[in-house]
Amino acid sequence: MAWLPANAPTPHTLVFSAPSPAIEMAMTGLLALLVAAGAAVAADAKPYSPTDSILLNCGSTADGLDADGRKWLADTNNNMWLGDSGKSSLMAAADELDSSLPSTIPYMTARVFTVDTVYNFTVNPKDRHWLRLHFYPSSYNGIAPEDFRFSVSTSTGLTLLRNFSVWVTTKALTQAYIVREFSLPRTPAGFIAVTFTPTPTPMTNVTYAYINGLELISMPDIFEDPATMVGFADQTVDIAASSFQTMYRFNIGGGYIPPSNDSGLARSWFDDTPYVFGVMQGVSYTAGPRFHVKYPTEASEYAAPVEVYLGTRSMGSDPRVNQNYNLTWTMEVDGNFTYVVRLHFCELLLNRPNQRAFDIYINNKTAQSDADVIEMTSERGVPVYKDFAVHMADDPGDEVMWVAMHPSVALRPQFYDAILNGLEVFKLNDSAANLAAPDPVPSKMLAEAELSESEKERSKKSKDQANMATVIGGTAGGAAAVGIVAAICLVVYHNKKNRELTGSDSHNSGWLPMYHSTTSGKSSGHLAANLAGMCRHFSIAEIKTATKNFSESLVIGVGGFGKVYRGVVDGDTKVAIKRSNPSSEQGALEFQTEIEMLSKLRHRHLVSLIGFCEESNEMVLVYDYMEHGTLREHLYNKGSNPPLSWRHRLDICIGAARGLHYLHTGAKYTIIHRDVKTTNILVDENWVAKVSDFGLSKSGSSTVNQAHVSTMVKGSFGYLDPEYFRRQQLTDKSDVYSFGVVLFEVLMARPALSPQLPRDQVSLADYALSCQRKGTLPDVVDPTIKDQIAPECLIKFAETAEKCLADQGLERPSMGDVLWNLEFAMQLQDAFDGASGRRQAQDDGSGSGRPVLEPSNSYGSTASVTTIGTSSTSRAHDACVVIEEEDDDITNRAAFSQLVQPTGR
Structure with a gap:
């Protein structure tokens, strides 16, 4: 176990045996304290007022x-x-x-x-x-x-x-x-x-x-005290006189804290989860709303915001397990610099010395033995931080920093555990007053170098690849010098996932900044065995035949994953074939996510995934062909696509809402789409709406006590839930917000973002809400449908969209409520139009044969018949009858991913 500190206890095989009665009682007490902590958060620290x-x-x-x-x-x-x-x-x-x-x-x-x-x-x-x-x-x-x-x-x-x-x-x-x-x-x-x-x-x-x-x-003065040099207890590093660069700043066990929530210092604090090493990642918990954090000095109030000290990550409740692993974080850094590692602690549960003591290791060296937060602070709820300095050599393999914690065995504490609340890493300037490091090397360049190596003589290949590994090791360290941005956590998370997918045990290779799971920039067939049983596995020969060897004449769109081609398989089945681009921002993780996620979903309003191909360095997804493309195309591209009628638009919105409602409630766990927009709502040859693009989807929490998923923010700007952006806590209400933007986009026929417009009109969500509240929304409705909308229908539709855009997720309706309101809006439209509207094919019992529409707030397995007639303002097509079978077991096929999108995410 090379990752363990040299002087740490060597772990053996984990034995999960029942704890003794004494230990069991002690752990029960600790859990009770955890519950009690929730009953006892402090008022925020006094905000810092910067002079400049x-x-x-x-x-x-x-x-x-x-x-x-x-x-x-x-x-x-x-x-x-x-x-x-x-x-x-x-x-x-x-x-x-x-x-x-x-x-x-x-x-x-x-x-x-x-x-x-x-x-x-x-x-x-x-x-x-x-x-x-x-x-x-x-x-x-x-x-x-x-x-x-x-x-x-x-x-x-x-x-x-x-x-x-x-x-x-x-x-x-x-x-x-x-x-x-x-x-x-x-x-x-x-x-x-x-x-x-x-x-x-x-x-x-x-x-x-x-x-x-x-x-x-x-x-403020938060770097006045010198840092102890790890491995040299009698040596310190003067931080106050140094310049430094922030490399990492983590809210351990908590979510993202934006600059606006950092007590005037405007720092960003990120989720540490992507950086926790190994399978054993401990557990995280947060103090309750009345817990009081007591800063010991005025200066200490600015070391970290209150929210950092209210959450923590510990090793867990099993003392035997805890004694056999280290709670570890790994971070890429630049070689040949000295770094200061600041660890933030605040005991939220215990109140006596030697209840929890642990050893701290940095880069396989002991930074501090027998650390006891209560001994440092004298009482519970008092924050404290410790600064340690370490020099990183400029040798290959030394570009990764390790911070590890292990329960103290020597002190025999009451609980064999360790905790951490916050972690910061700063790079100090060198003797030449320099903080700069070389640029990282993009994976495409690495791929070209690797390809060149493969063409050389076999006798030289081993030596050349060894040299390449040295180059890769050196450049990977430079990647961390990109500073702190919210999305960097996602990059490392992707790289960790790619390590798991490839089964690689090499730490350095897993930390490379890659577009895909291999340095060639393409998947190399390692996913096929895992995914083959989920849907059809096409050969590359079949794909090339279907697309006429990826003919440019068959390209129907370009998305974040790559180009999308129209094709034919099995003689006469039309399909859409999405081919990965080596320089795409999406790769093996999205490829696997889409297949795994969609193979478990069955619904009429989700576009079906037929199969995939992964061979010859290609990653390809095959979907049902959607004859009429995206909803967006029929709102703006009025030259080639006549604008849809209001009834068509409302019907498409209802279909999309049904698909999203199924995702939120019809699967074993809540599925959060995370990228709802008009380019991800497609329509087939019968104008039936289908939700697509599940590359960013997340499975929601399966527990009652956790209603959100902590995750780095992803999505499309303009549709992004502001609460999700602020808190990095994803919920199904994030999809509801995005769908609210879609509803206003359908109504007003303008993009979610229009930078060329006046400032108050750039954001569709803000502008639509402003018009709704001023009562001027009817004035900005798309002129092509303005005269088609029943006044009562418009009121109901706009109210529904407005509620979706509530700033707080708790104030937004569920997708089931949204669906019911849209169906009710359609009923109001039917009442206005008389016998020519969209109706449920069900006799009202009077013998007249008159259809009756009855919106339902529950999601059943009923069937309804929708008649879509020819509209003078929409594309002419024959009237058709669509039987809507709302049954989870209709088909064993799933959804589809952004077939037509002008640019990637």
């Missing part, structure tokens, strides 16, 4: 608020910050909006530099300062993202970035944007200058630099 707080929206002409409500100033204000008043720089707007961006501000505008340019700031000389640099790789004024390469330094001679490429770094991490956070020591001169220096690219020799957002914020 400058947030610049670079390249913008107007101030604005980000998604957290923080105000960003245009860097053109009085030209007070740019050394040359902006004369030598360009103001540019990003050419594309990536749906993964958390906010358009500050990422959609940039300041572009062609020569050395300086931002000057007058600051309080008594304060340290946070400096955060925000970058979004995009084309600016026609300049390609790969043409930007630059260095960043400060007036104190500190190098922050050197020969840095945002494009390369984000490609390596498959991320949409990055944030670099630095902490600068006091400057007696009361002046900080940040210089951007363009550096020539190797091929074109052009020189461009840029910045989207820049933050400079005062910070």
